Amino acid sequence: MSIIFGFLIFISTISTAVLFGLAMHGHWTDKDQSGSFWKPVFVLLAVSGILMINRALIVDGATINEAFLILWVMVSIAMFISMASSRFYKLKYKEKGKFSKISRNAFILGFIIFLLFVFTLPGTNVEEGAAATESETVEKAKDIVQDNEAGTEAEKEAEEQRLTAEKEKEEAAKEKAQAEQEEREKAEREAAEKEQAEKEKEEKLAAEKTAKEKEEKQKAEKEKQEKEKDSAAKDGLAEVELYRVVDGDTVHVLDSDNNTLKLRLLLIDTPETVHPNKPVEPFGPEASARMTELMNNAEELYIEYDEGAKTDHYGRYLVYLYADGVNVHEVLLEEGLARVGYIYEQQRYLSEFREKEQYAKDNQLGIWSIPGYVNEDGEGFNSEEEEIAAEAEPEINTEQNAESASGTSYNFANCTELRTVFPEGVGSDHSAYQPKMDKDKDNWACEN
Numbered sequence: 001m002s003i004i005f006g007f008l009i010f011i012s013t014i015s016t017a018v019l020f021g022l023a024m025h026g027h028w029t030d031k032d033q034s035g036s037f038w039k040p041v042f043v044l045l046a047v048s049g050i051l052m053i054n055r056a057l058i059v060d061g062a063t064i065n066e067a068f069l070i071l072w073v074m075v076s077i078a079m080f081i082s083m084a085s086s087r088f089y090k091l092k093y094k095e096k097g098k099f100s101k102i103s104r105n106a107f108i109l110g111f112i113i114f115l116l117f118v119f120t121l122p123g124t125n126v127e128e129g130a131a132a133t134e135s136e137t138v139e140k141a142k143d144i145v146q147d148n149e150a151g152t153e154a155e156k157e158a159e160e161q162r163l164t165a166e167k168e169k170e171e172a173a174k175e176k177a178q179a180e181q182e183e184r185e186k187a188e189r190e191a192a193e194k195e196q197a198e199k200e201k202e203e204k205l206a207a208e209k210t211a212k213e214k215e216e217k218q219k220a221e222k223e224k225q226e227k228e229k230d231s232a233a234k235d236g237l238a239e240v241e242l243y244r245v246v247d248g249d250t251v252h253v254l255d256s257d258n259n260t261l262k263l264r265l266l267l268i269d270t271p272e273t274v275h276p277n278k279p280v281e282p283f284g285p286e287a288s289a290r291m292t293e294l295m296n297n298a299e300e301l302y303i304e305y306d307e308g309a310k311t312d313h314y315g316r317y318l319v320y321l322y323a324d325g326v327n328v329h330e331v332l333l334e335e336g337l338a339r340v341g342y343i344y345e346q347q348r349y350l351s352e353f354r355e356k357e358q359y360a361k362d363n364q365l366g367i368w369s370i371p372g373y374v375n376e377d378g379e380g381f382n383s384e385e386e387e388i389a390a391e392a393e394p395e396i397n398t399e400q401n402a403e404s405a406s407g408t409s410y411n412f413a414n415c416t417e418l419r420t421v422f423p424e425g426v427g428s429d430h431s432a433y434q435p436k437m438d439k440d441k442d443n444w445a446c447e448n
Contacts, residue, residue, distance in 0.1 A: 002062070005055040009048060013074065016044040020078055024085060027099065045074070068117035075113055079106035237302035237322065242295045246442045247273045248287025248338060251295065251321065253303070262440060264316040266306060267353050268329050269341030271367065271381055274443050276428065276435050281381055283367050287337040294331065298323035306346030314440040318346060333357045336366020341379050412437075415446035422446070 023037035052067030086099035240253040243260055248270025251263045270291075271284035295301070303319040311317055321328045329349070332338035333356035340350070340357045361368045367381065368374065375382050410432035412418040418432060419425070425447035426432045437445035 002055070002059045005051060005059060009051045009055065012044050012048040012051060016041060016048060016074070019044060020081075024081065024099075024102075027102070028085065028089065045071070048074070063120070063122075065117060065120040065122070068113055068120055072110055072113040072117050075106055075110040079103055079110055082106055237304050240301050240303055242298075242301060245288065245292045245295055248284065248291050248332060249342070250316070250440070250442060251291065253301065261303075262314075262316045262442075263303065263319050263321060264312055264314075264342070265321055265329055266318050266346050267340055267343060267350055268332060268338040269379060270332065270338045275441050276438065276443065277441075282370060282373065283337055286366070287332060290332065290335065290337055291328070294323045294326075294328055300324055306348045308345040312344070316440055318344065320349065329353060330356045334359055334365075336360035336363075336368050339367060339374055339381075418446045 019037050019041045023041055026037060049067065049071050052070060053064055056062045056064040056067050082099045082103040086103060089095065089098045238255065240255055240261065243252040243254050245251050249265045249268055251265070253261050253263060255261055270287035271281035272278045273280050273284035273288050300323075302322040302325075303317070304322065305317075305319055309318065327349075329338070330353065333340065333353055340353050343350070360366060373381055410418075410421070412421075412432060412434070415425075415437050418437065422430075422432060426445055428438070428443040428445075433445050435445075
């Protein structure tokens with residue numbers, strides 16, 4: 001209760017001082033609205049006095065005399081401030097009486113409160129003196145009674161019981177106070193532990209967040225580097241789309257404008273599988289199958305041109321082919337499905353390809369597993385089947401090849417005439433097909 005009254009008295013006192021200062025300032029500056037502050041000042045002063053008197057009546061150890069003393073001090077301070085303001089105003093503006101009314105009212109109010117303070121001093125109140133006299137008389141009477149009755153045993157026992165009860169009461173109060181103290185200390189400890197736990201939790205979360213941000217930053221930087229690396233690797237490359245695989249070293253693709261490009265892979269040669277005048281050579285189907293696998297499984301295909309001519313005499317584009325960033329030439333050479341050959345002026349990766357070829361040769365992989373199969377003195381491959389097929393191959397009769405199963409035959413002089421009927425060209429199974437018109441030997445004549 002004492003704390004509550006103390007807090008309210010503090011608030012009302014501060015508010016009174018602030019309003020008094022505002023009123024004094026307004027009075028100094030001749031503001032018309034300054035008069036509206038004086039009523040609240042007196043109201044708050046009265047409220048402060050009421051609160052102090054109530055505290056003196058309710059709280060143990062507090063007296064009305066103290067309340068009047070505090071009020072008298074407050075009013076005296078206000079009076080001195082007013083007198084000082086009056087003095088300063090007179091010196092500054094050479095005018096009298098600006099704050100005289102305020103000083104006079106403060107003096108009168110302070111004098112009244114001072115009288116009340118003096119009247120309530122201990123020993124000056126008649127009722128308190130009478131009460132004190134009566135109290136002394138009662139105490140003396142009690143002493144006389146106790147002296148007169150001290151001889152009786154029963155009264156002694158009663159006195160002992162009373163003292164014992166009071167002692168027990170004091171001990172109980174002491175134990176209660178101690179228990180309350182322990183309870184408060186326990187609550188404070190629990191609060192401190194909870195606060196510490198929350199602090200540690202926040203620090204842990206902050207550390208985890210920092211670590212996560214760092215990890216994400218590193219991941220982003222890594223992805224950025226990889227993208228930059230991929231971008232750098234793709235510089236100078238053109239993306240294409242697979243159209244069909246002819247054999248191990250010939251592929252047809254579509255460029256970005258949907259044009260068909262017939263590709264001849266630079267610096268490698270694979271055994272034949274579709275040559276019209278040659279039988280299927282050993283490891284030719286394996287090379288074609290491996291090329292088909294690489295092309296079909298790749299998500300991105302790129303071609304790269306070398307210096308020099310971009311096409312050969314058959315109109316095929318001379319390129320390096322990449323499947324998902326992997327050089328297809330090196331794969332076929334390292335697995336023994338191709339040899340280094342078909343060498344034109346473009347030789348950018350010749351030394352790298354020689355290393356891959358040497359690896360397959362040292363490990364006798366693919367074409368190198370057959371002794372004497374690779375023609376190391378020139379281009380191509382040596383094969384008994386090829387020699388037998390070459391000896392047994394009959395002379396090509398164009399007119400016979402032009403006859404179809406249905407009896408219809410064609411005999412075009414050149415591709416220009418053939419395209420007037422078949423704009424896309426014809427395959428080897430068509431009656432209009434002639435080997436002389438299949439310049440790239442892919443079993444498709446006069447294609448665009």
